[in-house]
Amino acid sequence: MTAEALICSDRDLYLPQPATVVSKTVLTATETLFEIRLDSGEELKHMPGQFVEVTVPGVGEAPISVSSSPDRKDGFELVVRRAGRVTSAMHDRRCGEKLGIRGPFGTHYPVDGVMRGRDIVFIAGGIGLAPLRSAIHWVLNHRQDYGKVTVLYGTKSPAERLFLDELSDWSCRPDVTFMETVDRADANWKGNVGVITKLIPTAGIDAARTVVAACGPPIMYKFVIVSLYAIDVMDESIYVSLERRMKCGIGKCGHCQINGLYACTDGPVFNHADILRVQEAI
Amino acid sequence: MSPKKLSLPTMNDWVAALIREHRVFGPQAKGDRFAYDLLGCAADLRLDHDVTILPPRKYLMPPTEVLITFTRSGKFESVMEGEPLVLFGVHPYDVAAIAQMDRYFTQDHADSHYLARRKKVTIVACDVQSASENVFAACMGTATVPDGFDVLLTLVGETYVVESRTAAGDALLALAGVLEDADAVSLGRREQLWMDAQKLLRRQNLRCRVEDLPGLLDRSYEHPAWRQKSELCFSCGSCVMVCPSCFCFDVQDEVGWDLVSGERRRQWDGCLLTQFACVAGGHNFRRLREERYRHRFYRKGKYLHDRCGFVACVGCGRCAAACTSGIASPVALYNSLLEDQ
Numbered sequence: 001m002t003a004e005a006l007i008c009s010d011r012d013l014y015l016p017q018p019a020t021v022v023s024k025t026v027l028t029a030t031e032t033l034f035e036i037r038l039d040s041g042e043e044l045k046h047m048p049g050q051f052v053e054v055t056v057p058g059v060g061e062a063p064i065s066v067s068s069s070p071d072r073k074d075g076f077e078l079v080v081r082r083a084g085r086v087t088s089a090m091h092d093r094r095c096g097e098k099l100g101i102r103g104p105f106g107t108h109y110p111v112d113g114v115m116r117g118r119d120i121v122f123i124a125g126g127i128g129l130a131p132l133r134s135a136i137h138w139v140l141n142h143r144q145d146y147g148k149v150t151v152l153y154g155t156k157s158p159a160e161r162l163f164l165d166e167l168s169d170w171s172c173r174p175d176v177t178f179m180e181t182v183d184r185a186d187a188n189w190k191g192n193v194g195v196i197t198k199l200i201p202t203a204g205i206d207a208a209r210t211v212v213a214a215c216g217p218p219i220m221y222k223f224v225i226v227s228l229y230a231i232d233v234m235d236e237s238i239y240v241s242l243e244r245r246m247k248c249g250i251g252k253c254g255h256c257q258i259n260g261l262y263a264c265t266d267g268p269v270f271n272h273a274d275i276l277r278v279q280e281a282i
Numbered sequence: 283m284s285p286k287k288l289s290l291p292t293m294n295d296w297v298a299a300l301i302r303e304h305r306v307f308g309p310q311a312k313g314d315r316f317a318y319d320l321l322g323c324a325a326d327l328r329l330d331h332d333v334t335i336l337p338p339r340k341y342l343m344p345p346t347e348v349l350i351t352f353t354r355s356g357k358f359e360s361v362m363e364g365e366p367l368v369l370f371g372v373h374p375y376d377v378a379a380i381a382q383m384d385r386y387f388t389q390d391h392a393d394s395h396y397l398a399r400r401k402k403v404t405i406v407a408c409d410v411q412s413a414s415e416n417v418f419a420a421c422m423g424t425a426t427v428p429d430g431f432d433v434l435l436t437l438v439g440e441t442y443v444v445e446s447r448t449a450a451g452d453a454l455l456a457l458a459g460v461l462e463d464a465d466a467v468s469l470g471r472r473e474q475l476w477m478d479a480q481k482l483l484r485r486q487n488l489r490c491r492v493e494d495l496p497g498l499l500d501r502s503y504e505h506p507a508w509r510q511k512s513e514l515c516f517s518c519g520s521c522v523m524v525c526p527s528c529f530c531f532d533v534q535d536e537v538g539w540d541l542v543s544g545e546r547r548r549q550w551d552g553c554l555l556t557q558f559a560c561v562a563g564g565h566n567f568r569r570l571r572e573e574r575y576r577h578r579f580y581r582k583g584k585y586l587h588d589r590c591g592f593v594a595c596v597g598c599g600r601c602a603a604a605c606t607s608g609i610a611s612p613v614a615l616y617n618s619l620l621e622d623q
Contacts, residue, residue, distance in 0.1 A: 012360040012394045014349045014533075014546070019356075039356075057352040058537040058544050062562065084562030098356025245561045247533055250391040254530030254553060257577070258567075260585035265390065279503060280567065 013250050016055045016100025021093050022075055027162050030082045031127065032091055037075035038101060044076045047108035048135035049241055049269040053249050054078065054090065055100030062086035063246040066104065067130045069137035079130035079162065105249040107269045109135040109213045109239055119147040119209040123224055125154050125196055125216020129162050131241055132215045143175060150203050153180040154196030158189045179203060196220060197227040207232040215241040221282045225272065238272035242281060283452055286461035287468060288442040296458035297324035300368060303457060307341060308370035309334050321370070329371050329437070332414035333598060337376050337526030338369050342383060342399055346549040349395055349533065353543045364399035368454065371408045375596040377431050378424040379526030380405065382592050386529055389590055404450045407431035409475060413482045416599025418613050421488035424596045425479040438471035486599065486613040489620050495593050499584040502619045511615065512575035514607035521601035521610040522552030527582065527594040553577050579615060
């Protein structure tokens, strides 16, 4: 073996750190917010948009985006949708019970880079608000570092809206433009109805000054990007987060490949200019 | 160490001595084919094998291996498996594939589990004596290899030329006793054999150079061959499982009988299998056979090349032999892409 091969082989990147469920808050019928602390007492040291691999011992591991801001020092938050085996088992964990955490992994929204000084437009579709919330909190905590801040949020129905208190807080803040819509209203819904792209032309976006941070299902990106092009937002100013089956988190297992890119190490947050010609991306 | 001569009886004694001292795995007859297995006696070693059913990858990345142990109450411990072993009689194309694995598992993030095993493996390579019908190693530049082994054996007439390249190789060769230096005639015959290997290991002929493959794939994403061939695909994953340069894996937890402790294992997985790109909730990012079939060739012929600098195919032909539908041959696929260029 080459000398190069022998370096830094001692650290086991597959070994989870023990962690504890501190609190659970039910957000919707399928989503619960978990507050988690590493048993080592250390901070997670993540950036907005990064994910962790959560272990439910005996059930398995699942990649979950971190939902709290790095500013938050006592533990971190994850929004978990009951979707598969591991996430269902997570929902069954009680406060005080143990999980394993690996990570944080992957790229992040450039809140510390090109987003600084620019107008920020957050576009969240459904559970896409969970990863974006980390960046939104960060930007609002460091409000003076950014220009105009806009949050656009779309869900299928009012029942799927997450973080109702925060939505109402953002809509009241004078330094945030908050707009939301639902695909299908219910009897009590008085707000916008329709797809999220409808909000884009009326949001007062100054394309030249703006960086867009989007998170939602692939179908949302297809339409959102067309709407952003229509108001002259450049590909280089659009960041999206792509979901895949990130199993190992370190670019080895092959599951999260998007053509030649790994969602776990090259992503999950991609600049749209970098994935324009990547056929499997969106 | 300079190349030595090893007569056939000495060779036999050396293998016997190695078997007494080490765990030695080499190609042996298995029905009418060959497979790597633990050697019980020197006579079982078949250096005249054409190709083995599975590559020696199974000793570096076993079909299933433990990564960690856990308790359900949240204690996690690393498990580094791997015991010293000698891989004996490894063909050059498989040596090349192991070098690719080394690169893959050390680049960017070192995989400590792979390395724990790899560091304990000594490789005795052996130049090919008979070619399998699907081999195209000469097209992929792996008919012979200049390095990547501890010891290289080459049969020239009635004698072996043996060359050690590492301290581990020297230690193995010390068990053969005092050996004569290889003479100029033997070394000349070895050179000739290496040249002949370029013809011998071209039973299937790729009609472009290996370095042209990434560019060929760049131009072929929408080629009709992907659909035509994949229509016959059973998504069985045989091509992946027998491949020396397929490294993808899945990870699963297994709870022990006590229902308290357990093991987290990784096992071979393959991008041809239906569930490979499925996420929770059921969405499959490569739902179509065509997408999976194409992805495998792109990963091997382009993506890994762009990332790690090698085309992840060494021309062993195992995939072509394993495929029930006869669609896995890289040579046939690449040549059909070339036809319409």
